[in-house]
Amino acid sequence: MNQQGAVAPSSSRNRIVQLEDVRVRFGADTDAFLALDRTSLTVEAGDFVAMVGPSGCGKSTILKLVAGLLRPSEGVVFVAGREIGAERIGIGMAFQNPTMLPWLSIRQNVMLPLKIVEPYSSTYRAHKNTLFRDRVEALLEKVGLGGFGDHRPWQLSGGMLQRANLCRALIHEPKLLMLDEPFGALDQFTREELWSILQDLWIDQRPTVFLVTHDLREAAFLANRILVMSSRPGRVTEDRKVDFARPRTIDTTYEKEFTDLTHGLRSLIVAAKQKEKVKS
Numbered sequence: 123m124n125q126q127g128a129v130a131p132s133s134s135r136n137r138i139v140q141l142e143d144v145r146v147r148f149g150a151d152t153d154a155f156l157a158l159d160r161t162s163l164t165v166e167a168g169d170f171v172a173m174v175g176p177s178g179c180g181k182s183t184i185l186k187l188v189a190g191l192l193r194p195s196e197g198v199v200f201v202a203g204r205e206i207g208a209e210r211i212g213i214g215m216a217f218q219n220p221t222m223l224p225w226l227s228i229r230q231n232v233m234l235p236l237k238i239v240e241p242y243s244s245t246y247r248a249h250k251n252t253l254f255r256d257r258v259e260a261l262l263e264k265v266g267l268g269g270f271g272d273h274r275p276w277q278l279s280g281g282m283l284q285r286a287n288l289c290r291a292l293i294h295e296p297k298l299l300m301l302d303e304p305f306g307a308l309d310q311f312t313r314e315e316l317w318s319i320l321q322d323l324w325i326d327q328r329p330t331v332f333l334v335t336h337d338l339r340e341a342a343f344l345a346n347r348i349l350v351m352s353s354r355p356g357r358v359t360e361d362r363k364v365d366f367a368r369p370r371t372i373d374t375t376y377e378k379e380f381t382d383l384t385h386g387l388r389s390l391i392v393a394a395k396q397k398e399k400v401k402s
């Protein structure tokens with residue numbers, strides 16, 4: 123068994139995330155079931171990884187393992203060369219429903235990680251009206267929300283809120299950015315606009331991104347690597363490299379290589395779902 127705080131093998135120190143033979147079980151006794159089966163995975167710092175697969179296959183479970191919100195039942199998870207939980211690492215998160223605090227302005231909402239996360243929190247009071255405010259304004263401007271800093275969340279549309287949500291996830295320049303279906307609730311046009319915005323932010327800051335999505339075009343547009351998972355108990359069955367030149371544009375998504383890729387991914391997921399039906 124691994125000791126808490128174990129260090130990853132030195133040959134793999136440039137890998138920011140490593141899962142070794144990880145299994146996750148939920149429930150107890152007769153209700154216990156295996157959600158994630160023997161998963162091994164390594165991710166290089168600065169990479170953009172998308173995870174796709176049938177509903178319930180364990181995509182969000184992998185996000186939670188990497189974010190340290192969940193412990194593996196077996197195996198080990200290393201983040202930044204150390205067993206998860208042993209050392210703090212900057213993580214940004216965004217989910218399908220942006221949970222903004224309604225009594226705060228958009229600027230104050232975006233600033234929250236600076237107020238909470240070290241090394242920013244200790245100088246928050248000194249910088250909140252100068253340096254940090256400028257930083258928030260610059261980021262809001264970048265995502266097309268310049269001039270909306272004083273608005274309240276309920277005055278913004280869903281697409282605008284998700285832009286603000288991305289700003290909040292990135293304001294403290296996290297090393298890891300965890301995105302769980304962040305654009306799932308948006309219309310197609312807004313979603314496509316946000317893909318380009320997220321791509322630009324990633325090119326600027328180069329965090330390591332884990333994106334969970336059901337939208338195969340989204341995965342192929344944004345990621346450098348797409349992991350396809352089998353049905354429950356989930357395993358990574360395919361690891362596809364995506365090397366379309368950046369910055370990608372919406373036109374890229376109509377090119378043959380791109381549609382071949384998304385079509386191929388779709389076939390894999392349909393096959394995984396059929397296997398699930400046969401099992402049940």
Ligand SMILES: Nc1ncnc2c1ncn2[C@@H]1O[C@H](COP(=O)(O)OP(=O)(O)OP(=O)(O)O)[C@@H](O)[C@H]1O
Pocket residue numbers: 148149157175176177178179180181182183184334354
């Ligand atoms: N805390 C929990 N307790 C019990 N079961 C859980 C828990 N979290 C997840 N599960 C179960 O584990 C399995 C994997 O869940 P997970 O959320 O990782 O799937 P997913 O691939 O992200 O699904 P979706 O695409 O539908 O969001 C599912 O069957 C889910 O019901």
